[in-house]
Amino acid sequence: METINQASIQPTLTPQEAAKDAGVAAIAVEDLHKAFGSQKVLNGISLTMNRGETLAVLGRSGTGKSVLLRLIIGLEKPDSGLILIQGQDIAGLSLDQLGEIRMKMGFLFQHAALYDSLTVEQNVAFPLVHHKKEMPKSERSDRVKQLLAEVGMEGHLEKMPSDISGGMQKRVGLARALALEPDILLLDEPTAGLDPISSGEIDDLVLKLQAEHHMASIVVTHDLHSAKTIADRLALLDKGNVVIDGSFEELQQSDIAFVQEFLRHS
């Protein structure tokens, strides 16, 4: 197994952000195991990410990419291994303590998972309504409009999720994920099921948001082109293990058979 971990501190960090980062990885996953019944999904994965870094997790279907994201945000519990979010181990935390950690993370689900009984505006306002109770209504409304403008959805405030396209739903999901200004962004197949133009737009949006918000991001995707566009590093998973973790060039130069096969079919 070839593992190349490149911790890169971005030069655009403010002094406060740099102090926040000092020596602590945004996400650290060590020897993570997860099985569903007799089916082993993750088999000892280890990854480290710093603030400002974007990691694309690639691999065949069923190799545990989405499970990895669900473990990081605490929607699933690992069988063994360590998950550290900004240095804090999330194992054994109470639901309230886990909630504190989750507020530092934004999650875009594969199918956006917008609340179908709420409008686009209410969906984006949801985290603010529940976590920023002190925020005046007018300020909340302005913040929602600003978030929707960032993802190009400012003209669709009153629409229901069922009235907008899949690509638009993902944009709204992204705006909702950014509502609490997270330090970490987890994106589960942001371009899956979208046409090439919409995929490109989502990629551009993720790049723009990365530059503006300077988060640590993990993007799970099948789309090598998208991964190459938005990620600093790529990790390729096979049979629950990280086969390679490095830049796109390092993937191309790898002589591991699975990596070569994956690149050939992408």
Next chain:
Amino acid sequence: MIDRKFSTVASVDPPLQGPRTSLIFPMLSSSFGLINKLLEWFGDLGIFLWRVVHAAVTPPFEFRELFRQLDEIGSMSLPLVALAGGATGVVLSMEARYSLTRFGAKSLLPAAIVFSVIHETGPIITGLVVSGRVGAGIGAELASMKVTEQIDAIEASAVSPYRLLAAPRILACILALPLLTLAGDACGVLMGWVAQALVEPLSLHQFINAGFNGASFNDFLPPTFKTAVFGLIIGLVACFQGMRTQGGAAGVGRAATSSVVLSSLFVILADVVLVKLILIFFP
């Protein structure tokens, strides 16, 4: 003779033992599997209840969602409960009239209707009607949210789905059931009088006086408030079945069905226990 007997036993026994053995072990194994699943289900239900109680008694409280659910569960179920209560009153009136006339106790008809409605038929009919309408509704709604990852999205937003979804629904069921029972009882008594008055003229005032003659709060309050336990059962089972759903549209269907079947079953079983307890503590 002896030889023949032995030879018969020897020739018959071996083929019989084979199938018996091969049937017993799978049966035992499947019985243990079933018991294991049942215990696991109750264990999960206990953990779920604990999380809901913890979420319900710690701030922030979701009052707006509670009032929305009270309207959805209480107000929306009122016509159905009133109709079922009224129909029960009519049936009781017809049946009781026939039986009491045979035994020369026709004058007891108002009391028989009133006591029957407020003691048992009103509460249990309300419980079963609500478990059908609300159990299926909650089960399907939460199951649909689960399979479309909306509940995961709520959790990922650091909001407790136990606090936001389960607690208000269960609390609304607990609060709404006694109120709906009152409405069901009232319709049952009223329609019992209508059915009686159509056969033999009797004023409502006379009917009520005769019906409630000798009745005390012990006849009325415990059976009405026992439906709060029915509400707990309906809300808890429906939320639990909905929020643990797996497997797309088929899973949503299964959750709705199992919510209704299990909540109805547990309402009837709880009624047996509660009736006994009421008879002991409110003789």
